[in-house]
Amino acid sequence: MQAFRRRVANALLKQSTIGSSSVASEACVANSFSTHSAAAATSWGADGKIKPHGQDSLVNLMVKEQAEAAKLASACNYKIELNERQACDVELLTVGGFTPLDGFMNEDAYESVVDKMRLPNGLLFGIPVVMDTSNDAIKPGSKILMTYKGKDIAVMDVESRWQPDKVKETSNCYGSTSLEHPAVQMVAWERGPLYLGGKIQGLNLPERVFPCATPEEVRAGLPEKADVVAFQCRNPIHRAHYELFIRSLDAPNVSDDGVVLVHPTCGPTQNDDIPGIVRYHTYEVLQKEVDNPRVRWAYLPYSMHMAGPREAIQHMLIRKNYGCTHFIIGRDMAGCKSSLTGEDFYGAYDAQNLAMEHAPELGMQTVPSLNVVFTEEKGYITADIAEKEGLSVKKLSGTKFRKMLRAGEEIPEWFAFKSVVQVLREHQQKS
Helix, strand or coil: CHHHHHHHHHHHHHCCCCCCCCCCCCCCCCCCCCCCCCCCCEEEEECCCCCCCCCCCCCCCEEECCHHHHHHHHCCEEEEEEHHHHHHHHHHHHHHCCCCCCCCCHHHHHHHHHCCCCCCCCCCCCCCCCCCCCCCCCCCCEEEEEEEECCCEEEEECCCCECCCCCHHHHHHHCCCCCCCCHHHHHHHHHEEEEEEEEEEEEECCCCCCCCHHHHHHHCCCCCCCEEECCCCCCCCCHHHHHHHHHHHHCHHHHHHHHECCCCCCCCCCCCCCCCHHHHHHHHHHHHHCCCEEEEEEEEECCCCCHHHHHHHHHHHHHHHCCCCCCCCCCCCCCCCCCCCCCECCCCCCHHHHHHHHHHHHHHCCCCCEEEEEEEECEEEEEEHHCCCCCCCCCHHHHHHHHHHCCCCCCCCCCHHHHHHHHHHHHHCCC
């Protein structure tokens, strides 16, 4: 096993590439594009919300009867304790977040998504959803009981098993085979050498410290036949981020009765990101502080790949399943930097461009958002106006912010919400 992983790691290193670099933005500036995708007529479902990805209704793989769940679990001949990433994938499969998937991809679907970013039927899909294992005794026909933190979560009927070409997978999906990319490290070092495909049936949802509403539950709380703008984030929300998604409601392609769904990912991200539980606490206090009826909140049990352009597509189709008609994509969305050189793996607008290209096919729209800066004279305004009027723009880098936080210095309110800063300080003291 270790020898296999060393071979994969060596192969990845030999074929390593780093994408085009882009200048890092100041943390107080919310960057995104000012043009949007061609408008696509929203296809409404029976619930008055946008239809899920690729079909008329959400996939729901949860077993309703306890007796049936117990029977399924007892029939399994293998048991796997899921790690956090796998548990996120299983949860999104069972509740319909990955609609139209009804299980982990088989080899044909995996190869199709890796090669073409499409399922075998031609439907767009950004990143393959796979189950990995190191147990070569598991074969097609096996039944696996999946547990998380000791609790029965799902049963998988194994239909296929194969040894993937991880070099091709990482090259096509992440645009790089360098071990300096966090997702390449994950594929090479964390995942087992074998992939398994097959349908799953959900027994229980993973127990988490942050509640993750299902797509059905989120949809039930959204207004009918109204635009829903998704805001994806994986870090605490500061003032500039808030200005960005609030101003999106004034976009020309968003209806007057539209709402924003702030939908942070609370699963695994990069190693140096703020832990999910801390992020969750910042979102909870901020939700109470802003108390805006046009802003809805929910949490997504998704494991970030930092895949840039392809991850933009993945996020859009997932948010469509949660009822969103529009999607905000900021500068360098889901991007990452080399762990050695600090260079960006993707161009600043690669994700935006791919999202705009495929938005009509997804039946969604990208939202024109603005480069918002804080000025001493007028507060938050767009950068072009600030430059035109010669206003004094205030800047605070993320690095400087973290240093001030550690030192107990006063954080300016124009940069961060007091409630969020207080949560960050409390968790810092505990760590």
